[in-house]
Amino acid sequence: MKGISISFLILPLTILTFCSPAFPFCSVTDYGAVPDDLIDDSVAFNAAFTEGGFVFVPKGTYYIRHPLHIPDGIILWGENRRFTVLVVEGPEDKAIEIEGENVSLCNLIIQNVSANIGIYSNNKPRLCIQNCYILNFRIAGIYIEGVEYGGYSHISDSYIGGNRIGVVIMTNEVTISRCRFQSNEVFGVWIFHPSFQLSNVFVFDSIFETEERAIYSNAVNTVIFFNRFEKVNIMAVWVGESARVILGYNYYSGVARKVVSLGGEWKDLDEEEQEH
Secondary structure (H helix, E strand, C coil), X not given: CCCCCCCCCCHHHHHHHHCCCCCCEEEHHHXXXXXXXXXXXXXXXXXXXXXXXXXXXXXXXXXECCCEXXXXXXXXXXXXXXXXXXEECCXXXXXXXXXXXXXXXXXXXXXXCCCCEEEEEECCCCCEEECCEXXXXXXXXXXXXXXXXXXXXXXXXXXXXXXXXXXXXXXXXXXXXXXXXXXXXXXXXXXXXXXXXXXXXXXXCCEEEEEEEEEEXXXXXXXXXXXXXXXXXXXXXXXXXXXXXXXXXXXXXXXXXXXXXXXXXXXXXXXXXXXX
């Protein structure tokens, strides 16, 4: 994916951890998944998750015709981000449900045919999504909600495109970094909760292009720094009535409007620097 920086600095330590005898390791093929055979692999994936720990997915295409349920502590790791593909063509609502804390998904293409939501997490903190493609979901590619204090989730180095909304955030303490959002129908990122005030959502070093609206936030302490907004048809950032948003060091090209506020507070550090 051109224009997206990928960090491999954590890999040596990560691999050493995964190879430790105390850390469970299995492959989805150990439980019957066969790449490229056009047969449903959902049962094999869910069975591998019961092993716990690190679940490896060799490169190839796997068909997901029933929801995947991922429990505590699972690291679902594809062999190659460009050639490890999960085709979702059965579940109508949620393709992958996060049912535990400290779950990571890495190096996967998750390609939708049938589902509303790609990856769904409710009250499960510390979700990490890294080096993934999340494509063509009817409601949202990623939907994180429910943790009022301390979600501590992170989405990085991923391509999120062709969804109705790229990422829905209805929790606190979420960071999005080094991602590319492209051709999501309504919003790239939507940050809002109807019942409590969100806070501490950070969007850094990401690209938003060919979007209608890039980011909506109704969270206190929304920080939007070092992003590129290109060919955004309506607005780059929409500030909700209860939000406090800080923008800085962003690049805009072909953007109809940079910021629209519904009454919330916002500050653009670039404009302050130009004034001085």
